[in-house]
Amino acid sequence: MAAYSPGVSWRDRRNHGLNDRVLLAVIDALCPHEEPFDFDATSDVLGELKSFLPFLPGALRLGLPAGLALLEFSGLLLPQPRGSGRQRFTRADRDSRRRTLEAWLHGGGIREAMVAGLKALSLLCFYQHPSAQASLGIDWQARADKLTLERARLLAAVASQ
């Protein structure tokens, strides 16, 4: 199984710093890839997720790079879940990365908080992606436009009576 989603090329990988490469690998592991979500949104999700990072409370913002570095090298430094080899996170296959993230997610402490936060942000960005919304049959903006006009008509009718 590929370590990255098909849309992220080796060139992209070389061009990303360590934080981005770990985040890409995290997003790729957290998000689904099968029908009806069989589209590539990993880079888009990374872009959206990174736009949230400057807003994080100070301690989280400063601690995240260290947390991502620990995640990257945890395969070499820490005992791993069954079935995961001793390798860097970004070089592990998707299933191994998921096992690592699951272990962190239920491990308590700061590691749990970091992966829970990354899960929340990644999945928020993924399921609000236009392709995911289309897969779910959702068009919130069109409904907003329709209901705004309907309310305007309703109030205008009341006012004209």
Added chain:
Amino acid sequence: MSTGVSEQNLLPPEYSLAYPNVESGLDLAPRLSSPRVYHADAVVVGSGAGGAPVAARLRDAGLDVLLLEEGGLYRTADFVTDPLESARRMYRDAGTSLILGQPPITFAEGRCVGGSTVINGGMSWRTPGRVLQHWDRKLGLDGCDEKSMQGWFEQAERILTPETQHPETIGKPLALFADAARRKGWDPVDNQRNMHRCMGLNNCAFGCPTGAKRSMLVTEIPRALAAGAKLVTNARVDRVLKHRRRVAGVAGSFVDLHGRRQGRFEVRARLVVLAAGARNPPGLLLRSRLRGPMTGRGLHVHPNAKVVGLFDQPLDSWVGTHQAHQVHRFMDEGILMAAAGVPPGILAAGIPGLGEEHGRLMARYNHMLTAGCLVEDSGQGRVRLGPDRRPLMTFKLSSRDLEVLHRGVRLLAEGVFEAGAERVLLPFADLPLLESADELEKIDQRPRSPQGLELMTVHIMGSCRMAVEERHGPCDPWGRVRGIEGLAVADASVIPSPVGLNPMQSIVALALRNCERWIEGFKRQGGNGAVHPS
């Protein structure tokens, strides 16, 4: 429908509201070589449920009022349906705030003109009688009994204009839950929300583009501005200025969307009202060396847990309003329940599993019914200053809270199965799914551990509470900070104990009640005249 009105550019009236007397700190900052200095009789810090009505009342009373807001001004026409964009613009920390503890609790509050009233669900309920009785009889807060508060609630309702939802706009999941609650004898009540002709879009949490929500953005703020109050946006207050034992104003920074400082300002005023949500006034007091023994202590958070029912039939879960009914039947036990419409991105964080496992569940989003319970907590939290000198919140669930949360989750799961769910997802990492109603007992059998419990909240309160004695709260029974003249608090910080339901109307009513006293005091002391900060 033909109205006889031209439909060209037809928009709801909220689109044409005027916002005069507004200055953006971001526009000013590049031109400043020294701090900008404002003079006013009163400065109100925060423009939400407490700050906006107070600013309007102070202006009505003839005071020269300056309203400061850390966020930007987003008008009805600016609202979008993209939660990501909305969170970045209008939420503090873009919605990533946490209350630290076991478990950590996710927390969201507004940071925009109108504050959290712009991004809340609009639930508008009077403080329950038993809570008012507790404040009056047990805590000795005169003027907080039901009879005395009646007039303040009526005034709050004239601002909030609560309505119930039109049945055609409710949506299938919420209707199913209400029917199930009726069958179980829980007597669900129609939700009171501050709205006018809500169309059921369910964009409440990201600003209402239909204009239906009666947030402070479309009520008290334009009213105060039209009457002559001044509003400065992107202005974060860093500390309170004082001279001896009297307040002299505030000092702060103009900040961009990320909170980065772009320039400085000072406001000289004889009356300073802090109304920036229950996390911020204690932080400001602590940073300003105005610490009392209870400043920041006594934080309550109304922890919320949710369950998600998975149905065989499609429910079109994205269609319909945010919340249409509440179950008040168990409020004496500290449990308030409601079904709610939740967008997929927001819901996703609480769905178990990763990757394909998660995707298979989320693919059934339109077959989901989400219901939540709010717990009137008895644990105690605290706001203190973090390493970056910003307010940091902590909260520890009490054993009673854990018991009540489990009871609430059990009731929710019962209700959702009664509504016809095939399976129910739970907020427990170690018990994520019930395959049938026969498994409900597993909730009762779960150890009452906070570990693996997924909680969130949008209600925090009590961090600068009103109390008769200083050892119980830093504010006196009229919201005035002890030990310094001319400084008051007008947000959820002053609420003396958790209210057990949505606190917006409690905040408005208490702010109006207390504001009258501040106006009397201001006039008694001779009104205008600058105080120079030491």
